[in-house]
Amino acid sequence: MKKPVVLAIFGVLIVAGILAGIKILQIGKMIDQGKAFVPPPETVTTYQVQRQQWDAQLNAVASMTAVQGVTVSAETPGKVVAIAFQPGNNVRVGDLLLLQDTSVEEAQLPGAEAAAVLTRANLERARALLAEHAVAEAEYDAALADHSLAVATVAQLKAAIAKKTIRAPFAGRLGIRLVNLGQMLKEGEAIVSLQTLDPIFADFTLPQQSLARLRSGVPVRVTTDTFPGELFAGKISAINAEVDAATRNIRLQATLANPQELLLPGMFTRVAIELPGRNEVLAVPATAVLYAPYGDSVYVIEEQKDEKSGQTGKVLRQQFIRLGEKRGDFVAVISGLQGNETVVSTGAFKLRNGQAVVVDNQLAPAFSLEPKPENN
Numbered sequence: 184m185k186k187p188v189v190l191a192i193f194g195v196l197i198v199a200g201i202l203a204g205i206k207i208l209q210i211g212k213m214i215d216q217g218k219a220f221v222p223p224p225e226t227v228t229t230y231q232v233q234r235q236q237w238d239a240q241l242n243a244v245a246s247m248t249a250v251q252g253v254t255v256s257a258e259t260p261g262k263v264v265a266i267a268f269q270p271g272n273n274v275r276v277g278d279l280l281l282l283q284d285t286s287v288e289e290a291q292l293p294g295a296e297a298a299a300v301l302t303r304a305n306l307e308r309a310r311a312l313l314a315e316h317a318v319a320e321a322e323y324d325a326a327l328a329d330h331s332l333a334v335a336t337v338a339q340l341k342a343a344i345a346k347k348t349i350r351a352p353f354a355g356r357l358g359i360r361l362v363n364l365g366q367m368l369k370e371g372e373a374i375v376s377l378q379t380l381d382p383i384f385a386d387f388t389l390p391q392q393s394l395a396r397l398r399s400g401v402p403v404r405v406t407t408d409t410f411p412g413e414l415f416a417g418k419i420s421a422i423n424a425e426v427d428a429a430t431r432n433i434r435l436q437a438t439l440a441n442p443q444e445l446l447l448p449g450m451f452t453r454v455a456i457e458l459p460g461r462n463e464v465l466a467v468p469a470t471a472v473l474y475a476p477y478g479d480s481v482y483v484i485e486e487q488k489d490e491k492s493g494q495t496g497k498v499l500r501q502q503f504i505r506l507g508e509k510r511g512d513f514v515a516v517i518s519g520l521q522g523n524e525t526v527v528s529t530g531a532f533k534l535r536n537g538q539a540v541v542v543d544n545q546l547a548p549a550f551s552l553e554p555k556p557e558n559n
Contacts, residue, residue, distance in 0.1 A: 224497075225540045228543065228547035229528055230471060230547075232465065232466075232523060232526055233466075234465055235466045237463075237552075240458055241397075244387060245385040245451075245453070246387070247446050247448050247449060248383070248449075249380065249448040250382055251355065252377070254373045255376070256372055259370060260367070260369055260370055261283030262284040263283060263362055263363065263366045267281060267282070270375070274354065274356075280375065281362070282348055285344045292341070295333065299333040302330035306326045306327055306329075306330045354379065357376065360375055361373045378447075380441055384438060385436070385437040385452060386436050387434075387435055390433075393433070396458055397456070402417070403416070403418065403419060403439075405454050405455075406452065406455075415439050415440075419437050421436040422434075437454065466515050467514060467516055469512060469513065472504075478503045479504055480504060481502055482536075483501075483520075483525065484500075484542070485497070498539050498540065499535070502519055505517045529547070
């Protein structure tokens with residue numbers, strides 16, 4: 184009985200050894216295949232780096248402000264008895280906007296005017312008698328004081344009526360009405376916004392390094408996403424007399440014609456300051472740049488010969504660059520490229536250094552300094 188058991192165990196060990204050997208051979212073959220595997224080349228689009236002539240200009244973001252803008256408010260407390268304007272309408276200087284209750288002042292005014300007439304007659308009579316030395320000078324002084332007090336009372340009542348008759352301080356466009364008929368207004372309570380829209384100011388800031396290139400009268404162009412494709416022309420009208428000590432920026436103001444009143448105070452815009460001359464820059468598409476905290480880079484395509492096959496193919500070399508001004512679809516390269524290099528124009532985030540690539544520009548996007556997307 185022992186001999187058959189030993190033979191069975193020996194047979195099992197032989198079979199297990201054969202299976203283990205086969206498995207080892209399979210694993211070794213798979214390892215060799217993995218070492219010999221070469222990933223297929225990645226298909227990319229490319230751009231030939233070249234120098235471009237850019238108009239010399241400075242760019243900034245601006246906020247629109249009215250040449251004259253105010254929130255019309257009540258000077259004195261009172262009840263609203265008449266609203267004489269329509270929200271959103273244009274008004275001229277002096278146009279009536281709102282009336283407050285002046286019934287008390289108007290009731291007191293005739294009596295005050297009558298008192299002023301009486302005191303004037305008494306004053307003239309006292310003046311004539313004083314010339315004849317028929318009255319004391321003290322009586323004349325008292326008549327003069329009474330007349331002055333009566334005239335001041337009339338002026339005070341008229342001023343109170345005028346303060347409750349609220350008129351447009353300048354010409355412009357009205358905003359949304361903030362009061363209602365019959366409402367009791369407090370002193371300083373807002374009634375309506377009034378803004379002069381033509382012309383209009385564009386307020387922006389630039390680094391102090393730009394101050395030497397700026398002066399009043401330099402032309403500017405303003406654009407906004409609200410009206411794509413529209414250009415609003417103007418000129419620098421004011422340069423602040425001091426530099427912000429916290430940011431080292433200088434505040435500037437440009438004046439623009441706004442006849443159609445498309446630009447409104449508070450609107451976000453972009454301003455381009457047009458400087459004389461043109462600058463030569465080395466530019467690449469912004470989509471070609473791989474942005475990273477440790478440095479921006481692009482992938483340059485180079486020809487490389489395969490040592491095993493002897494064939495020449497295209498591979499990637501990651502090149503770190505320093506960027507400058509961005510304009511349209513392009514960004515200027517200050518250092519890192521010499522020109523005439525071919526760089527990957529899109530999809531740089533999925534590539535790696537030394538990777539083999541195949542160029543296919545059939546679906547390459549068109550890059551422009553002044554892109555005009557169909558759907559904005």
